[in-house]
Amino acid sequence: MGLIEAIILAVLAASTPLLLAATGELVTERSGVLNLGVEGMMIVGAACGFGGAWLSGSIIVGALCGIVAGVLMSLIFALMTLGLAVNQVAAGLALTILGVGLSGLIGARFVGERITPAPKLRIPGLTDIPLIGRIFFGEDAFVYLSLALVGGVWFFLYKTRPGLILRAAGDNHASAHALGYPVLKIRMLSVMFGGACAGLAGAYLPLAYTPFFIPGMTAGRGWIALALVVFASWLPGRLIIGAYLFGAVTILQLHAQGWGIGIPSQFMSALPYLATVIVLVLISRARTGGSTAPAALGTVFVPDR
């Protein structure tokens, strides 16, 4: 296997959790809710996903456990921000702090255990094509799922009526409410979808990326996913570019460390985080003319009956 092929495979794997989590958050934000708790939902998804897979011996059960955990976490957030009109930024931070603690509690008994990672696709003939075979036909199911999810979300948001209503709720909740749409219900479902995606993204890490659980293994990926949504200007298609770009930075810095470049490893490890800052600045700067963010993003809505 060539080095280039190995790097591309690694980039795809590293990008998938970012893409999954960012897709969910994009839908949440499109409905007008800023959930900063992605990191918290992901890390709980990772602990529950690994626990489910280890206890049942099934990757699918593990993935489902991750999804359910993410949804449950997101429901706490929905209750706070939609039910009790709590500030979304503060509630998102609380969700992350809670998630880090909970995942430590849940995951403590699984630390040091191993599972068989999710199998890679194998289609005789196609997977054996030199160079591109493994890249296109030899991934684990999550990689294809994440791409399908982006396509599905794009179709939903731009080609269906419920998608239009969801975007309306995110752009002007008062008007959407006046037209008789249940803004809070739409937002709750969007938050739950974001939770499901974040939970699955977290579960991907111990189920397919590295076949074991370590506390804090999300290492800021939830926050990077949040930045990706900004990078993508809230457009699903651009998430793919952004996620693969960040996956590439992550993998290249790892390889650069391996090649023994005379730069201390800590500086290389800091690259993905620095890249996030730089990208955020460049993107925000390019957009000074008019923001593409959903107009009602992060604002509290209390319907007057």
Add this chain to the structure above:
Amino acid sequence: MQLVLEKRAERSNTIALISPLIAIGLTLVTMSILFAILGKNPISALGVYFIDPLTDSYSLQEIAVKATPLVMIAIGLSLCYLANAWNIGAEGQFLIGAVAGSWLAVKTQGTDAGPWVLPAMLLLGAIGGALYALIPAICKVRFGASEILTSLMLVYVADLFLDYLVRGPWRDPKGFNFPTTAEFDPVATVPVLIEGGRLHLGGIIALVAVAAGAVLLSRTIKGFEIRVVGAAPRAARFGGFNSNQLILLTFAISGALAGMAGIIEVAGPVGHLQPGISPGYGFTAIIVAFLGRLNPVGILIAGLFLALTFIGGEQAQIAMKIPLDVTKVFQGILLFFVLACDSLILYRFKLIFASPKVSRGAH
């Protein structure tokens, strides 16, 4: 059944006063349930957590030592949050402050530098923290980049930078390869207040920060501007207040306080620079700021309370084998309840059991 919020005619001052207490009460109930799930006796677990640390003088001093960085950071954060500027990277500013101050301690190590070293270190810590906080603030003001995300990303960068220094250029040659600098000289160490005790000068500095924060907010025009920009941005624009300048100012103050807290922690209780100098002070301080209702005196009380949970958590781990992560769960739940109870100040909660009327009319 449906939960409906009804706006109060005016904010309820009674609830504003008691809401943190309701939040703590609800958190304790939730924690009891969690302890029961973990198979521990809830009453004795809560006792170890919240009562035992208050009964001996060592723990009492230790609470004050842990509360010092929490209060200092939270005072700065409260200014940011009042001005609606979301600095959540105080942890990084804390670490960079520690690094900046330690630079002088490392450079003067073993020389006959005089007692000017410590004040200079504190100043460097404050400057380092302030400059590091200004990065996200400038990105926000100049380019419109979300300060929430950039300030948080810089936490990871600061963490890695500190790690590099203590494993690389600043490592103690006699330290058996442990990632740490040598112990700081006495002139580079924060003095303790009582001989043989743990309480150090940083406690006094934290109290000064509380007083300064209170004066700034209630007695100065800048403090007034900070509050108006956050509470009524439109009115602030009409008043001609420069909200960009206030973002820079609150970030700088908050970074300076976090940075100084960082160097005090390193030159005081820890005594040298090493990774893991903070058990998440920068993040816990966010909870302190909200639990203290973004009010300096409230923050002092809230800081002492959350310091208690750190000490209680350590004692519960030793005495009852309760995992340390319980403390983080506790802090997260507490923040949720604080935020939820704050909602009671502006709204009445109503449960409606019949099916609601058809919605009509805009908000």
